[in-house]
Amino acid sequence: MKVLITREIPRAGVDLLRKHPSLELDIRKGPPLSEAELIKAVDGKDAIVSVLPDQINEKVLNAGKPTLRLVANYAVGFDNIDIKTAASLGIYVSNTPGNLTESVAEHALALMISSARNIVQADKYVRAGSYKYWSPMLFLGPVLTKKTLGIIGFGRIGQYLAKIAKGGFDMRILYHDIQRFDKGEQEIGAMYTSLDDLLENSDFISIHVNLMPSTKHLIGERELKKMKPTAYLINTSRGQVIDEAALYTALKDGWIEGAGIDVYENEPKIYSGLTELDNVTLTPHIGSATREARVEMSRMVAENVVEVLINGRPPKNLIKP
Numbered sequence: 001m002k003v004l005i006t007r008e009i010p011r012a013g014v015d016l017l018r019k020h021p022s023l024e025l026d027i028r029k030g031p032p033l034s035e036a037e038l039i040k041a042v043d044g045k046d047a048i049v050s051v052l053p054d055q056i057n058e059k060v061l062n063a064g065k066p067t068l069r070l071v072a073n074y075a076v077g078f079d080n081i082d083i084k085t086a087a088s089l090g091i092y093v094s095n096t097p098g099n100l101t102e103s104v105a106e107h108a109l110a111l112m113i114s115s116a117r118n119i120v121q122a123d124k125y126v127r128a129g130s131y132k133y134w135s136p137m138l139f140l141g142p143v144l145t146k147k148t149l150g151i152i153g154f155g156r157i158g159q160y161l162a163k164i165a166k167g168g169f170d171m172r173i174l175y176h177d178i179q180r181f182d183k184g185e186q187e188i189g190a191m192y193t194s195l196d197d198l199l200e201n202s203d204f205i206s207i208h209v210n211l212m213p214s215t216k217h218l219i220g221e222r223e224l225k226k227m228k229p230t231a232y233l234i235n236t237s238r239g240q241v242i243d244e245a246a247l248y249t250a251l252k253d254g255w256i257e258g259a260g261i262d263v264y265e266n267e268p269k270i271y272s273g274l275t276e277l278d279n280v281t282l283t284p285h286i287g288s289a290t291r292e293a294r295v296e297m298s299r300m301v302a303e304n305v306v307e308v309l310i311n312g313r314p315p316k317n318l319i320k321p
């Protein structure tokens with residue numbers, strides 16, 4: 001059985017797959033495969049291990065017919081895969097959830113602190129030789145302790161961030177989701193509220209929803225104008241959840257104080273004006289970039305392949321359409 005791995009992944013998963021001599025691996029390296037390259041590469045494969053830049057669309061899925069049985073995405077998100085078409089063709093789709101929860105939540109917290117305390121600007125200032133004497137007014141920012149953190153999307157990552165913000169900084173936690181999480185509310189002491197109430201009352205807002213048609217541009221001009229002018233917006237979910245043009249105006253015109261952004265609307269392109277602003281911290285989609293998470297994701301993705309191709313069962317981390 002043939003497995004296409006579209007990009008080099010940590011050895012843990014590859015070693016696991018190599019334990020099964022019936023699996024023949026086609027491992028690609030270098031930049032993302034184009035649609036035409038994917039269509040060619042998927043021909044005759046039984047499974048694909050894909051990464052986020054791979055657009056596994058209808059054409060690619062059809063090109064995998066009739067052998068393709070699994071698209072094992074090396075990510076929690078799966079908005080790069082046409083889930084409906086996969087289901088209609090009887091192809092399983094899996095992801096690698098859970099194991100990178102802590103890494104992404106820690107990155108969201110890092111963006112909160114970096115944005116609030118001007119870490120990037122201060123670093124540039126020191127390197128430029130501008131630090132000549134101490135000043136009481138230099139790079140002032142807000143304290144996090146006891147402030148209100150609003151979390152939009154209270155799933156795995158949102159709840160873990162709430163836990164560390166509550167435990168570490170005694171922050172008041174508001175959350176908004178399309179579901180209620182009674183256990184999380186009790187354990188963390190989080191309060192459920194409407195999106196508008198959260199926007200109006202939070203000092204920091206961190207977004208952790210999945211990207212779906214219903215969450216595209218969940219945050220646009222109307223929502224940004226509802227935020228406090230002293231508030232910070234953090235996004236480690238997916239770029240398209242925020243209307244980037246509106247975010248640019250909000251930061252430029254002072255509707256909000258600052259932002260920390262890891263994901264972009266047209267990744268890897270970044271809305272041109274954003275890179276000119278000092279009050280936004282930008283990172284290149286590295287929310288899950290810890291050694292621990294990447295090795296664990298590699299193991300999980302391989303286990304999903306083994307479950308389908310060797311054990312003849314649905315993948316452990318099956319995405320239901």
Ligand code: NAD
Nearest residue numbers: 076077153154155156157177178208209210236237287288
């Ligand atoms: P999850 O499925 O556990 O949580 C998502 C939550 O969003 C769910 O509780 C869901 O009910 C909620 N939600 C959906 N629609 C909503 C809406 N309209 N309003 C409010 N809430 C809504 O997912 P997770 O593991 O916490 O991951 C969240 C997202 O983080 C992923 O989908 C992925 O896109 C992103 N992510 C980013 C990185 C990175 O490197 N930056 C890494 C991993 C995951």
